[in-house]
Amino acid sequence: MDETPVNIEMIRAAATRLSGHARRTPLLSSPFLDQIAGRRLFIKPECLQHTGSFKFRGGWSAVSALDPEIRARGVIAFSSGNHAQGVAHAATLHGVPSVIIMPADAPRLKIDNTRALGAEVVLYDRAGEDRDALGARLAQERGLTLIKPFDEPQVIAGQGTCGLEIAAQAAEADVERADVLVCCGGGGLTSGIALALEAEAPGLRARPCEPQGFDDAARSLVSGQRETNATMAGSICDAILTPSPGELTFPIMHRLCGPGLAVSEDEVLHAMALAFLRLKIVVEPGGAVALAAALFHPDEIEGDDVIAVATGGNVDPEVFARALAQFDA
Amino acid sequence: MDETPVNIEMIRAAATRLSGHARRTPLLSSPFLDQIAGRRLFIKPECLQHTGSFKFRGGWSAVSALDPEIRARGVIAFSSGNHAQGVAHAATLHGVPSVIIMPADAPRLKIDNTRALGAEVVLYDRAGEDRDALGARLAQERGLTLIKPFDEPQVIAGQGTCGLEIAAQAAEADVERADVLVCCGGGGLTSGIALALEAEAPGLRARPCEPQGFDDAARSLVSGQRETNATMAGSICDAILTPSPGELTFPIMHRLCGPGLAVSEDEVLHAMALAFLRLKIVVEPGGAVALAAALFHPDEIEGDDVIAVATGGNVDPEVFARALAQFDA
Numbered sequence: 043m044d045e046t047p048v049n050i051e052m053i054r055a056a057a058t059r060l061s062g063h064a065r066r067t068p069l070l071s072s073p074f075l076d077q078i079a080g081r082r083l084f085i086k087p088e089c090l091q092h093t094g095s096f097k098f099r100g101g102w103s104a105v106s107a108l109d110p111e112i113r114a115r116g117v118i119a120f121s122s123g124n125h126a127q128g129v130a131h132a133a134t135l136h137g138v139p140s141v142i143i144m145p146a147d148a149p150r151l152k153i154d155n156t157r158a159l160g161a162e163v164v165l166y167d168r169a170g171e172d173r174d175a176l177g178a179r180l181a182q183e184r185g186l187t188l189i190k191p192f193d194e195p196q197v198i199a200g201q202g203t204c205g206l207e208i209a210a211q212a213a214e215a216d217v218e219r220a221d222v223l224v225c226c227g228g229g230g231l232t233s234g235i236a237l238a239l240e241a242e243a244p245g246l247r248a249r250p251c252e253p254q255g256f257d258d259a260a261r262s263l264v265s266g267q268r269e270t271n272a273t274m275a276g277s278i279c280d281a282i283l284t285p286s287p288g289e290l291t292f293p294i295m296h297r298l299c300g301p302g303l304a305v306s307e308d309e310v311l312h313a314m315a316l317a318f319l320r321l322k323i324v325v326e327p328g329g330a331v332a333l334a335a336a337l338f339h340p341d342e343i344e345g346d347d348v349i350a351v352a353t354g355g356n357v358d359p360e361v362f363a364r365a366l367a368q369f370d371a
Numbered sequence: 372m373d374e375t376p377v378n379i380e381m382i383r384a385a386a387t388r389l390s391g392h393a394r395r396t397p398l399l400s401s402p403f404l405d406q407i408a409g410r411r412l413f414i415k416p417e418c419l420q421h422t423g424s425f426k427f428r429g430g431w432s433a434v435s436a437l438d439p440e441i442r443a444r445g446v447i448a449f450s451s452g453n454h455a456q457g458v459a460h461a462a463t464l465h466g467v468p469s470v471i472i473m474p475a476d477a478p479r480l481k482i483d484n485t486r487a488l489g490a491e492v493v494l495y496d497r498a499g500e501d502r503d504a505l506g507a508r509l510a511q512e513r514g515l516t517l518i519k520p521f522d523e524p525q526v527i528a529g530q531g532t533c534g535l536e537i538a539a540q541a542a543e544a545d546v547e548r549a550d551v552l553v554c555c556g557g558g559g560l561t562s563g564i565a566l567a568l569e570a571e572a573p574g575l576r577a578r579p580c581e582p583q584g585f586d587d588a589a590r591s592l593v594s595g596q597r598e599t600n601a602t603m604a605g606s607i608c609d610a611i612l613t614p615s616p617g618e619l620t621f622p623i624m625h626r627l628c629g630p631g632l633a634v635s636e637d638e639v640l641h642a643m644a645l646a647f648l649r650l651k652i653v654v655e656p657g658g659a660v661a662l663a664a665a666l667f668h669p670d671e672i673e674g675d676d677v678i679a680v681a682t683g684g685n686v687d688p689e690v691f692a693r694a695l696a697q698f699d700a
Contacts (some may be wrong), residue, residue, distance in 0.1 A: 068396070
């Protein structure tokens with residue numbers, strides 16, 4: 043067990059470093075949602091976290107764990123989404139530079155937001171440029187430390203702090219046994235939460251939730267090895283699309299997680315509309331996958347209680363308005 | 372001072388009764404909003420409270436303060452909005468009946484929601500029926516206790532618990548001096564917060580915020596007597612439209628509050644869009660008035676920090692989508 047790259051002590055240490063910097067998000071509920079889910083349903087709204095997603099936890103954890111001299115030279119990340127904003131904001135709050143490498147065709151709003159959070163955004167041409175080579179050259183030239191989005195022990199430890207909070211908040215709500223549904227991309231959050239629950243709330247079990255057709259984590263848990271999605275295009279749940287579970291995250295998930303769940307795009311949009319109506323929170327498609335599973339796949343869930351993590355809220359107004367119009371309750 | 376119908380001890384007692392039942396809403400912030408406001412801006416999102424507004428606090432406080440035998444006979448309220456849902460939910464959780472009197476032309480969704488929260492909804496004809504006589508008859512026949520929306524000491528005490536939380540959360544954020552902007556209808560929340568701040572955070576000052584043209588509280592604070600709005604129709608901020616400040620709430624506000632602020636309807640819709648984009652919360656028009664004042668009236672505010680209460684989130688999807696479309700950032 044000493045070889046495990048992430049353990050509960052690292053998660054607890056990350057929680058200490060995050061204290062006073064990351065938000066302790068509340069645990070929400072609504073009798074209307076309980077009725078749909080057919081059991082008590084609790085929602086952990088990480089959309090209310092700084093930068094609008096749980097990614098700030100991992101970003102802060104990784105940046106704060108660096109040796110100060112190394113950190114002072116700055117960090118670098120590849121991301122056009124929530125990881126970019128989490129790392130940029132964490133670096134800026136530490137007073138160190140950050141470089142975020144994004145495709146040149148990324149949405150203007152995401153580029154602008156990441157710049158406004160203090161990062162230097164370097165754009166590359168998806169068709170003609172080698173992203174990894176570009177990043178490696180910049181990292182080498184400037185002495186930047188790469189912060190990977192999920193296959194990085196201190197990032198997993200940071201995301202695991204969400205699991206520590208869930209364990210404590212479930213106990214306050216008298217929830218002893220429950221599935222904890224987590225929107226899953228590379229598995230950083232899912233594996234971090236699974237480790238935290240193993241130590242702090244063994245009656246709670248993490249389960250990855252994915253869009254139908256992009257259920258690499260669920261299929262990997264079944265086969266016992268890292269499976270790959272057939273395609274990376276064609277889902278509105280862009281925030282959680284990854285080719286396969288991570289090298290570090292999958293063994294943790296395989297050891298600790300329950301079976302994965304997969305939901306349809308309509309279920310995701312419906313869950314977003316219900317989160318608007320009943321919880322007054324803004325959830326992005328990729329962040330609504332676990333809530334959709336809790337609401338619309340009751341037969342695949344065990345027990346009287348279920349907890350769903352709403353992982354992020356960075357959604358375009360047009361997509362959000364579409365969800366409201368399509369599922370006006 | 373012994374004649375004061377509400378005091379800090381009643382607010383502290385209400386907090387004890389609310390503990391474990393009402394939600395302790397977090398204090399949110401965004402560097403993007405700080406930039407617009409020109410100072411540090413903190414948002415207290417009472418839209419995340421049970422039933423989607425701070426009204427649950429007052430409802431729970433009033434119902435829980437009743438003598439058990441009297442409470443068992445049930446409660447009654449006049450409301451087509453947030454007060455109705457707050458009282459209905461609080462009564463149901465106490466296991467006692469509630470009767471809510473609403474105009475027959477109230478939105479179907481509000482009627483359905485209030486029923487779903489366990490209330491018996493009694494509809495009356497705005498044109499031909501006397502609402503108060505109907506309520507008095509029902510109360511007498513069934514022994515129901517009337518829970519008024521703001522001019523009721525235990526309701527004010529319940530709303531004041533929001534002020535206790537603001538005082539504690541401001542101290543955690545190292546905010547010692549700041550205006551606390553509160554969306555103001557009859558003044559129950561504003562006066563309750565003002566009393567809590569007087570005792571717990573004397574450097575914080577409550578200030579009522581209203582829609583332009585419906586600024587009865589602001590004008591009353593100037594004249595020193597309860598002024599009345601010229602009309603009750605024509606604002607999207609329906610949740611906070613009242614003819615004038617309350618008999619109990621105004622003297623408290625007059626003694627403790629800073630000057631009122633008034634905002635335009637476009638500022639309200641813009642604030643709703645920014646709350647969506649930067650905080651990932653759903654705020655109704657009447658609940659966005661204080662945030663609009665913090666963002667768009669910086670010259671009327673003093674100090675390096677400001678706190679705005681987002682009082683509710685019960686907004687129709689169409690109105691919300693309109694705010695997003697009109698102010699797509």
